[in-house]
Amino acid sequence: MTTTTGRVRMSPESRREQLLDLGARLLSTRTLDEISIELLAEEAGISRGLLYHYFGSLQEFHVAVVRQAVQDIFAITAPRDIDDPVEQLAVSLGAYADYVSANYTGYVSLIRAAAGGNEELREIYLEARRALTGRIFEIAGPDDLAALGFVDSAATRLLVDGWAAMVENVVVAWVADPHGLSRDDLLRRLALALPAVVVD
Amino acid sequence: MTTTTGRVRMSPESRREQLLDLGARLLSTRTLDEISIELLAEEAGISRGLLYHYFGSLQEFHVAVVRQAVQDIFAITAPRDIDDPVEQLAVSLGAYADYVSANYTGYVSLIRAAAGGNEELREIYLEARRALTGRIFEIAGPDDLAALGFVDSAATRLLVDGWAAMVENVVVAWVADPHGLSRDDLLRRLALALPAVVVD
Numbered sequence: 268m269t270t271t272t273g274r275v276r277m278s279p280e281s282r283r284e285q286l287l288d289l290g291a292r293l294l295s296t297r298t299l300d301e302i303s304i305e306l307l308a309e310e311a312g313i314s315r316g317l318l319y320h321y322f323g324s325l326q327e328f329h330v331a332v333v334r335q336a337v338q339d340i341f342a343i344t345a346p347r348d349i350d351d352p353v354e355q356l357a358v359s360l361g362a363y364a365d366y367v368s369a370n371y372t373g374y375v376s377l378i379r380a381a382a383g384g385n386e387e388l389r390e391i392y393l394e395a396r397r398a399l400t401g402r403i404f405e406i407a408g409p410d411d412l413a414a415l416g417f418v419d420s421a422a423t424r425l426l427v428d429g430w431a432a433m434v435e436n437v438v439v440a441w442v443a444d445p446h447g448l449s450r451d452d453l454l455r456r457l458a459l460a461l462p463a464v465v466v467d
Numbered sequence: 468m469t470t471t472t473g474r475v476r477m478s479p480e481s482r483r484e485q486l487l488d489l490g491a492r493l494l495s496t497r498t499l500d501e502i503s504i505e506l507l508a509e510e511a512g513i514s515r516g517l518l519y520h521y522f523g524s525l526q527e528f529h530v531a532v533v534r535q536a537v538q539d540i541f542a543i544t545a546p547r548d549i550d551d552p553v554e555q556l557a558v559s560l561g562a563y564a565d566y567v568s569a570n571y572t573g574y575v576s577l578i579r580a581a582a583g584g585n586e587e588l589r590e591i592y593l594e595a596r597r598a599l600t601g602r603i604f605e606i607a608g609p610d611d612l613a614a615l616g617f618v619d620s621a622a623t624r625l626l627v628d629g630w631a632a633m634v635e636n637v638v639v640a641w642v643a644d645p646h647g648l649s650r651d652d653l654l655r656r657l658a659l660a661l662p663a664v665v666v667d
Binding site for chain 2: 383420422428429430441446452459
């Protein structure tokens, strides 16, 4: 169904999703701060009123876009049917590296905002990292973990979170400049580092 | 020599150092943002005029205090006469962990400011990390590195920088909550992680 102006009439939910998709697209090549009311008006004819109607404020739109981005990362790094756990991990890390490559500017601005002063983004970011690293424990299950020499303890989770910080640091730096490291070598190194850090 | 008010007359250099020492002391229990002109006046009777005379602005004073802090970290983590390289590394990591323990609030505010938007602090921070990790290569020398299975390459430096990010993440989280990990276990894990990440 179309209106007289030719626009498709959308449900509020679809409209909101469309705005989030636009935010995600803009964030691939722009920083969060660059996603302004003016840019949204220019790029997609979106008015301040429309944005505020769906998200309340520009800041809340930014938060929703970041939530969308971390959900995307969680989805694309989901484990496949791969038996070898290190190989599985390398494949997930590859999907993450591809995401960072394709969304470098926005992703770096997101992690800087989270690491800096923005407490709301920081909480979303830390929750996302806990979900990503938590998956390592959930998928394998206690028996498989034990077979690998993992003990699921608070100490292990502390170290796995540190490993995730290393992964982020290395992948972001590698995307900016590969430092002579092939993609395969990068992923293998990072995947092998996890048991090295965690297992006695 | 004293003035009539009983104050010790100090050289400009000593006065500057005294102000920096005060900044370092305040930073141990306060964030960078909390070190305001008002606090400096309250805690040490330092006027805006005096501070501006020696540092130009509060922001430049903050930068000078951070430079002092990273120099302190570099000094206290200096290698001792320990033959075993992993043991040497664990001792340096212990000195770093002790520094973070003693200066937790200020140190966390410093790394957040550097990770967030402050470009000047970010540059000081990254330079400090390069100096700290660079020492690993300088001390050992190419022959010792080769014996350990290290190759001093751009790729290795990328991975060592990632290891440093993990160390920072784990130590800061461990100081806030040890997660059941003893100090010795923490240091041993982090030290052993370096060759695991870097060596084929």
